[in-house]
Amino acid sequence: NAGVTQTPKFQVLKTGQSMTLQCAQDMNHNSMYWYRQDPGMGLRLIYYSASEGTTDKGEVPNGYNVSRLNKREFSLRLESAAPSQTSVYFCASSEAPDTGWLNEKLFFGSGTQLSVL
């Protein structure tokens, strides 16, 4: 009963390097999300995927790309990492839209702590 699994848990990059954060859910959820969490800022939505085959920008998409590989997996890619992307990244999933957006509850992974030097 894994829920939402993120890899890696920790990563240190140098400015300009690229990497992909992986996320998989085993709850047969339709929607998946990537958030970043910074001190005093709460969680900010980077990208989301309402269903398999679709992706949309969130509040802070610049510098990121995503791929909804299948219903289970949603990856986040940093093409050229910058120090401003130092953050904790969370993947989440939800049943919506099947259950309706108004009752959407998010299930979160345990996060990836990323440092860009």
Place this chain on the structure above:
Amino acid sequence: SQQGEEDPQALSIQEGENATMNCSYKTSINNLQWYRQNSGRGLVHLILIRSNEREKHSGRLRVTLDTSKKSSSLLITASRAADTASYFCATDAREWASYDKVIFGPGTSLSVIP
């Protein structure tokens, strides 16, 4: 821009006391949710209250919603050391036709001292 903001930013209480956290938001909502985050972990959904509801209970949790004041409160009764965590309110913001985006506040850090 932040739709919701929690108050206080940090709260320290003794085990057995009640803890109250407040959330204020700016625009009309369809629902409001509370989440808990233990240190180094992801957020866990606690409770969802709809805009036509005034109060909701779940175990030792009591959530109230006052849409006229655009505010909500989370009460944790008889707190335990295990309740030490950050608590976030989240509201929907209808910015896109097909998706009610969930917006999180900056959170309240609760410390329960044994």
